[in-house]
Amino acid sequence: MTKWLPFELHCHTFHSDGKQSLAELALAARALGLRGVALTDHNTMTGLANREQIVAETGVEVIPGLEWTTFFGHMLTLGIKEYVDWRNLSPFHIHRGIEGVHRQGGLVGVAHPFRVGSPMCTGCYWEFEVSDWNEVDYIEVWSGLFPSIQRNNARAFAMWTELLNRGHRIAATSGRDWHVSDPVTEPISATFLGIRDGVDESNGEHKAEDLSEGSSYGKSEGAGAESRVHAHSLVSGALDALRRGNVAVSMGPLPQLSVLGSDGKWAGIGDTIELSQVKGMQLKVTASIDFTAREGHWEQPDQVLQLKLVSNLGELAAVELTQGQPKADLMLDVNGVHWLRAELYGAFCNARTMIGFTNAIYFN
Template identity: 40%
Template sequence: MKWIPFELHTHTPHSDGKHTLLEMCREAKRLGIRGIALTDHNTMSGMSEARAVQEETDVVILPGMEWTTFYGHMLTIGAPYCDWRDLGPKDIHKGINRVHQAGGIVGIAHPYRMGSPICTGCHWEYEVKDWNDVDYMEVWHELTPSLKRHNSQALQQWTTLLDEGYRITATAGRDWHHSATHNEWPAVTYIELPEEWEDSAAESVVHAIAQGRCMPSMGPLLLMEAVMGESRYSVGDEIPINEDSEQTVTLQIRIVMSESFVPYGNELLVTRVVVESNNGVLLDQLWNEEQTQIAQQVELGSIRWLRAKAMGVMQEVYTTLVFTNPIYVRMMQSEAAEEEMYGCRTIE
């Protein structure tokens, strides 16, 4: 498995983008981005150019769309065109089911971006009756995303949903409309994929995002594993525990500076690593360039998810540079509890 940088929110002149698909993919290649999801507003006509552009640039192009409505914007990846025009504010699940049945996934785009009258429909207003239906959320949106106020609100909503027991993947999306040089820093979504992922790119990416094997980042990779005995768990995995088993894990955290995704030749400096959970902050430790790893024992107990973030300096600003999706913890029913609940015992 390896971590591949993707841009998951893009536009071309087939909707309101100012760069062609070829121009965008040339810039993506220059930045070190290996793949994009083409998510034009309410159309997939831009995919007619995808094969030729992919052959020329070697940037993988995934089919997608941004459903652009009065009640919110929803991203799709890996599905053919699915109609959205009959959806009202209370029946978004009907549209989500169409995408799922077609083999794709759905994500909420920039849920807290300013809405009417500045940008009608940009703020998410659909009624979500079951958050289990939502595959991912664009927690980081636009350039230098960790500095944008509406992203802080999205991060808080995502955290609240994790606390409530939902598994929703956090992603970054530039909402890429033109390829002019910027002073602001882009982020990517690193996706953990198998070695031969390009042979079935859309299917592999859809599966990895749905599993939570993603990492929004402005450059570095933040690699976190939980070790319990001979078992190792990484982001997107679920640690099963019960009252009769060992409930202590060793978190092993490494930071790897990307050699491919280095926007505009600028440098980042990581200075701190934080581990968060549904019980709050579990670790807050300084990091220096001489370090290779942090190892920290964690008592799981009532913990149901763990994620890490790296803080540091970017263009003379101290901010979050990268964060992981969670490693989840699931409490299994013990044999004693099952016997009490069902009035029986397990016969071996």
């Protein structure tokens, strides 16, 4: 079974250019119904010094990370245990840094690739030359508040789609780029990570055999040991979900998608289905909306929502769903389909817009 937990994966404190402490960030995240945050201060990890205490006190998980902030682009690095130097990264050597993160078991993601760059925002526009997109774990396709209506995010979303069409299996996330804990009136989006069985969402407990012996988050002595073991577990589960592409993004209710393979097994978001060479292959698809996701933390008029099923062949189908009827089953011809995702549309904050989307299900 998979539990979908909401995270914010792009946050700053006053250890870089934020105006909040890690404790203030965690408390604000809890007030917004988020289960965890990733601390991605610019070029520093000093803000993580009291991470374990804050996780224990607030119940909000904190994924360790940092944001490489260079003249040629910003890259988010998650799950690293030691600082990875970014100063030797020229526009043509981003993979040198990526390799350093992956050696630690961490993940890398392109931050806000089409945000306006220098001199307004130094290096915010992505200019690094990526020779192998298979080495990039995710792209932040939604950035900022009310992300679906921002043109730079539309470009990032199109970039992700093109990479999927080229055969890359790369995840897509949202990132608030959170600097201040003050209340806002614009809607926020959350990145929902599919945490698999083995992690207890209520306290982060992980099956003992899944704890890696070499991890600094899983080993401890004396007071606070329990919280450190729990923290390692949920961090590992979140990173694993992101690594698998078991990810969905939404400002409101959560779109969901699954496909019944010809072998009788269900495939979910991020999974791969093996197809035979038979033409006209039709498979059962279940499209649904979870209206309980972060319930009470977003407002939306009672309405008919549209869930579009989009693939490398374009839009394949659309279903209309409501709170009274939140799920639909349909048969879909998947001949020639290499990937499939769901996009949720409706009225949100007085605008007709995309409310959320799933990551892809892949077909071999």
